[in-house]
Amino acid sequence: MTDIVVGLDLGTGGVRAIAVDLQGQIIAQTTRSYPLLTPQLGWTEQNSADWVEASLDALSDVTQQLDGYTAIALGLSGQMHGMVALDAEGKAIRPAILWNDQRTGKAVALIEATIPRQELIQRTGNPAITGFQLPKLLWLRTEEPQAYTRLWRILLPKDYLGYVLTGSLVTEPSDASGVGCLNLANRQWDTDILHTLDINPAFFPSVIESTAIAGRLKAEIATRVGLLSGLPVVAGGGDNAAAAIGLGISSSNLNQGSLSIGTSGVIFAPCDRPIPDPEGRVHLFCHVDGGYHFLGVTLAAGGSVRWYRDTFAPHISYTELMDIAERSLPGARGVLFLPHLSGERSPHLDPDTRGAFVNLSLAHTQADITRAVLEGVAFSLREVLEVISAIAPVERLLATGGGARSNIWLRILADVLQTKLIAPKAEEGAAYGAAILAMVGVGAYPNLEAAFKILPQDSNIVQSQPNPLYEAGFERYKLLYDTLKPVRQSIS
Ligand SMILES: Nc1ncnc2c1ncn2[C@@H]1O[C@H](COP(=O)(O)OP(=O)(O)O)[C@@H](O)[C@H]1O
Ligand SMILES: O=C(CO)[C@@H](O)[C@H](O)COP(=O)(O)O
Incomplete structure (x- = not known):
C-alpha cells in the first residue's frame, strides 16, 4: 500500500x-x-x-x-x-x-x-x-x-x-x-x-x-x-x-504572489513582518508558514461570471462562454462592466456599491458583453494590485482557482495587470x-x-503585453465607480 x-x-x-x-x-x-x-x-x-x-x-x-x-x-x-x-x-x-x-x-x-x-x-x-x-x-x-x-x-x-x-x-x-x-x-x-x-x-x-x-x-x-x-x-x-x-x-520568498479567480478574485503577496497598510485598503493576514501576507479581494470575480451565465446564458458552459468572449476585441468594443454585485472589498471597502453594464448599443453582441465581464473583473483586480505593489511588490503572480482554467481570461488579466502570470500546471x-x-x-x-520540493514545476508563462485599449478602459472604469456613486445613493 x-x-x-x-x-x-x-x-x-x-x-x-x-x-x-x-x-x-x-x-x-x-x-x-x-x-x-x-x-x-x-x-x-x-x-x-x-x-x-x-x-x-x-x-x-x-x-x-x-x-x-x-x-x-x-x-x-x-x-x-x-x-x-x-x-x-x-x-x-x-x-x-x-x-x-x-x-x-x-x-x-x-x-x-x-x-x-x-x-x-x-x-x-x-x-x-x-x-x-x-x-x-x-x-x-x-x-x-x-x-x-x-x-x-x-x-x-x-x-x-x-x-x-x-x-x-x-x-x-x-x-x-x-x-x-x-x-x-x-x-x-x-x-x-x-x-x-x-x-x-x-x-x-x-x-x-x-x-x-x-x-x-x-x-x-x-x-x-x-x-x-x-x-x-x-x-x-x-x-x-x-x-x-x-x-x-x-x-x-517575497518575489512571487498569487492571483486566484474563484468566486472571489484575490491577489496574495507574502511578507515577512506584520506591517499593515496604514489606510487598511488591503488586508494583512497571518500566513500558514509563520509569516504574513497581504490580500486584496474583488468580491465577485468568478462570481460575476457565474451570475452572468446563470442569469443570461443558463445553458452555456463556462468553456463555451469563454469561446464566445474570444469573438469580441480588447476593450469589449466599448462595453464596460463594474463587478460590484456583492458591493466591493479592496480597495474601496464599499458594501453599498453595485454592479453595472455601461455604454451598450444595438451593435453590441453577447461576445462583447461577456468579454466586458472578464475585463471588468481584471480592472477591479488592477485597482487591488496597484495598492499591493506599492507595499509588497511581486515579480510574478501564480494563477489558481476555477477562472484560471480560461486562457482568454488569463491573457486579459496579464495585460490589464501588466504582470507576468503563471498558468496552473495541474488543478492544485x-x-x-x-x-x-x-x-x-x-x-x-x-x-x-x-x-x-515535490510541487509541480512552473509551466505556461502568460506574458503581459501593453495595450492602450486596456489602459483607456481602466481609466474609464475608475471614473465609472466615482460617477455612479450618486446614482446608486439615490436608489438606496
Ligand atoms: N472553464 C472555465 N473558464 C472560466 N471560468 C471558469 C471555468 N470554470 C470555472 N470558472 C469560474 O470559476 C469559478 C469557480 O472557481 P472555484 O475556484 O471552484 O471557486 P470557489 O472556491 O469559490 O467555489 C466559477 O464561478 C466560474 O466563474
Ligand atoms: O473573502 C475572501 C478572502 O478574504 C475570499 O477569498 C473567500 O475566502 C472565498 O474564497 P473563494 O470561494 O472565492 O475561493
Whole structure:
C-alpha cells in the first residue's frame, strides 16, 4: 500500500477533495456543489448541513477511487470569514453567514466608534470590514438576540467541518486573522478588543498552528467515508493561504504572489513582518508558514461570471462562454462592466456599491458583453494590485482557482495587470495546499520548505503585453465607480 494524504477545500461554489501521494501526484479528486442562498439584497448564506453532506460525499467518492493506497492524514481549507453559530449541543443555530455578505454596516460602525481605526489596524492588520466574522457576531447580538443568548461557540467554515469530523474546536492563524480580532503579533485572539466590545472570548475556538493536528477522525464518520478511524485531521489554512502553499508561495520568498479567480478574485503577496497598510485598503493576514501576507479581494470575480451565465446564458458552459468572449476585441468594443454585485472589498471597502453594464448599443453582441465581464473583473483586480505593489511588490503572480482554467481570461488579466502570470500546471488549488499542510502535520516532511520540493514545476508563462485599449478602459472604469456613486445613493 502507498501512503497518500487527502486535502479538502470548502469553497463557495462547492467542496473539492483530492488525494495526493507523498511525491505530490494527484491520485484522485472530486467536487460536490451546494446552493448559495441570497435571502435579502446584500445577504449571502449557506446551510452548514449542506457543507457537511457534500464534504462527506466528496470524501467517500475520493476514497472509492483509491485502490492500493492508504490515507495517512486529512488537511482542511475553505472559504474565509464566514460564521457558523453553534448552540451548547454543537448544533448550528442559523444558516452560516458568508464572507461576501454585506448586512453588517451598523456593526462595523459600532466597532469603529469603539476602537480607534488606527489601533485596530495596528493590532489586527485590518480595519473593521463588513465581510469579517466579528461584525457578524455583533449583528447576531443586535438583530437576533434570542439566537445570541443560545450561542456557545462560533466557528469559521473549515473549522466547523473539522469540528464535525473530529469533535475538536480549533482554528489556525491564517483563517483566524480574517475574523477581525486576532492579534497579528502573537497570533492569538486579542482579548482587549473583545472585552472592549463586551464579547466573551470563550465564543472563539483555540488557535493552533496550521500544520498542527486539529483532532482525529470520529469512528462513525470514518465508516461512512471509508477512511481510518482516528485519522489525523490537520488544521490547514484559509483557502487563499492554503492555495498559496500549493503553489510554493512562502514568506521567505517575497518575489512571487498569487492571483486566484474563484468566486472571489484575490491577489496574495507574502511578507515577512506584520506591517499593515496604514489606510487598511488591503488586508494583512497571518500566513500558514509563520509569516504574513497581504490580500486584496474583488468580491465577485468568478462570481460575476457565474451570475452572468446563470442569469443570461443558463445553458452555456463556462468553456463555451469563454469561446464566445474570444469573438469580441480588447476593450469589449466599448462595453464596460463594474463587478460590484456583492458591493466591493479592496480597495474601496464599499458594501453599498453595485454592479453595472455601461455604454451598450444595438451593435453590441453577447461576445462583447461577456468579454466586458472578464475585463471588468481584471480592472477591479488592477485597482487591488496597484495598492499591493506599492507595499509588497511581486515579480510574478501564480494563477489558481476555477477562472484560471480560461486562457482568454488569463491573457486579459496579464495585460490589464501588466504582470507576468503563471498558468496552473495541474488543478492544485487550496485542496492541494491543504494536503501539503497535512503531509507536514504528520511528519512526512519536516517543514513546508522541504515539502515544496515535490510541487509541480512552473509551466505556461502568460506574458503581459501593453495595450492602450486596456489602459483607456481602466481609466474609464475608475471614473465609472466615482460617477455612479450618486446614482446608486439615490436608489438606496
Ligand atoms: N472553464 C472555465 N473558464 C472560466 N471560468 C471558469 C471555468 N470554470 C470555472 N470558472 C469560474 O470559476 C469559478 C469557480 O472557481 P472555484 O475556484 O471552484 O471557486 P470557489 O472556491 O469559490 O467555489 C466559477 O464561478 C466560474 O466563474
Ligand atoms: O473573502 C475572501 C478572502 O478574504 C475570499 O477569498 C473567500 O475566502 C472565498 O474564497 P473563494 O470561494 O472565492 O475561493
